[in-house]
Amino acid sequence: xxxxxxxxLKQIAGLLDCSYVGDDDFPILGINEIHVVTPGDIVFVDHxxxxxxxxxxxxxxxxxxxxxxxxxxxxxxxxxDPFRDxxxxxxxxxxxxxxxxxxxxxxxxxxxxIVQPGAFIGNHVxxxxxxxxxxNVAIYDHCEIGDNVTIHAGTVIGSEAFYYKNRPEGFDKLKxxxxxxxxDHVDLGALCxxxxxxxxxxLIKQGSKIDNQVHIGHDSVIGYKCLIAxxxxxxxxxxxxxxxxxxxxxxxxxxxxxxxxAVILAQSGISKSLEGDKTYFGYPAEEARKKxxxxxxxxxxPTIIEKxx
Numbered sequence: 001x002x003x004x005x006x007x008x009l010k011q012i013a014g015l016l017d018c019s020y021v022g023d024d025d026f027p028i029l030g031i032n033e034i035h036v037v038t039p040g041d042i043v044f045v046d047h048x049x050x051x052x053x054x055x056x057x058x059x060x061x062x063x064x065x066x067x068x069x070x071x072x073x074x075x076x077x078x079x080x081d082p083f084r085d086x087x088x089x090x091x092x093x094x095x096x097x098x099x100x101x102x103x104x105x106x107x108x109x110x111x112x113x114i115v116q117p118g119a120f121i122g123n124h125v126x127x128x129x130x131x132x133x134x135x136n137v138a139i140y141d142h143c144e145i146g147d148n149v150t151i152h153a154g155t156v157i158g159s160e161a162f163y164y165k166n167r168p169e170g171f172d173k174l175k176x177x178x179x180x181x182x183x184d185h186v187d188l189g190a191l192c193x194x195x196x197x198x199x200x201x202x203l204i205k206q207g208s209k210i211d212n213q214v215h216i217g218h219d220s221v222i223g224y225k226c227l228i229a230x231x232x233x234x235x236x237x238x239x240x241x242x243x244x245x246x247x248x249x250x251x252x253x254x255x256x257x258x259x260x261x262a263v264i265l266a267q268s269g270i271s272k273s274l275e276g277d278k279t280y281f282g283y284p285a286e287e288a289r290k291k292x293x294x295x296x297x298x299x300x301x302p303t304i305i306e307k308x309x
Contacts, residue, residue: 001177001199002030003093009061009075012042015092016085021067022075028061031089031177035237035255036200036219042089044082083165087175090199094177097123097141110147122158128184140196146184146206155192157182161218161236163198174198176218183207189214189230205242217254229266241276 009026013019029040034050034057037043043059045051054062055071063077063085070076079085103109103121110129115121118135125139128147133139137151140158151157158180164171178197182188182204189212196202197219204210207225214228217236222228224242232246235254240246244258247266258264259276269283281288 001032001090001094003028009077012061012089013077016063016077016079016088018080018085019078020076021070021078022061026061026075030199031086031093032059032199033219034059036197042077042086044086046082083172083174090175090177094142099123104141134190140180142179143196144179144181146182146186148185149182149187151188152190152192152212154190155188155194157188157194158196159193161195161198163218163236178202178219180204186210192216195236211248223260244276 007028008024009020009022009028010024012028027040028042031042034043034054037057037059039058039060041059042061042063043054043057044063045054046065051068054064060073061075061077063079063082065079065082067078099122103115104123104125106123107121107125109115109127112130113127115133116135119133120138122139122141124142127145128149130147131145131149133151134153136154138156143158160176161174163174165174176196176198178200180194180196180202183206185207186204187209189210191212192210192214194202194216195218200219202216202218202220204222205224208222210228211230213230214232216222216234217238219236220234220238222240223244226240226243227245229246229248231249234252237255238252239257241258241260243261245263247264249267250264250270252270256270256273258274261277262274263279264270264285265279265281265288268281268285271284274280274285279288280286282291
């Protein structure tokens with residue numbers, strides 16, 4: 001998430017009421033999670049296990065809960081609770097805006113687009129030309145929809161990320177300041193849920209077709225001309241490359257990638273990254289032919305035991 005304008009290290013430290021290491025006028029351009037940071041961004045870290053990853057990332061400012069040696073060319077914000085202060089920055093730069101009508105006055109809707117009764121179009125949403133938005137669709141603030149997109153009834157675009165910190169008093173939500181971007185010629189079935197990025201973008205690329213009741217987690221990327229059948233669950237920060245086919249009730253764990261032209265057969269569980277141009281099945285998912293041979297061998301075990309007995 002980029003700020004509307006550049007801020008200084010001193011200004012941001014003042015907003016958070018925390019100390020800092022670096023020049024007062026050190027430039028800050030935005031905040032982002034570790035997997036999408038670019039120079040000028042703030043990244044937060046609150047566990048020693050991830051200190052090095054944050055300090056060595058592309059981010060040039062690290063919001064951290066311990067004073068450490070500051071890498072050359074970077075700055076530190078020293079906080080007793082980086083998670084809390086990251087939320088403060090999200091609230092400050094991307095505050096919640098109450099809706100005052102079903103289609104916000106700040107929404108931009110292209111020529112030829114049809115919005116059916118009961119749909120909600122939030123603040124600063126952009127929808128392209130010749131789209132069809134069916135009843136009871138909810139498109140949250142700042143989301144962007146391309147041309148010739150169809151979204152069926154009950155689908156929610158831009159809901160908050162499922163991202164919590166377990167504290168002694170209960171779970172604390174990491175607030176979402178990102179958005180969803182859906183490119184041209186995408187079809188979304190009924191009752192889909194697409195979470196917005198925590199600080200970046202959840203992206204569905206051109207020509208992808210998504211069936212009913214599919215969930216796509218925060219900051220995930222769905223490639224060009226993918227085909228995703230019903231009841232698929234995709235966790236956050238997943239990258240699905242172009243022309244991947246995923247059949248029904250597949251579950252995909254967070255922060256993995258699936259290669260171009262892969263096919264995942266129904267009810268498979270994906271717990272690690274998969275190469276492209278192969279067909280997968282089972283849990284943990286493996287190449288389908290190999291998995292079928294294993295299942296066939298397992299079915300023979302009772303007969304083998306009977307013969308040995």
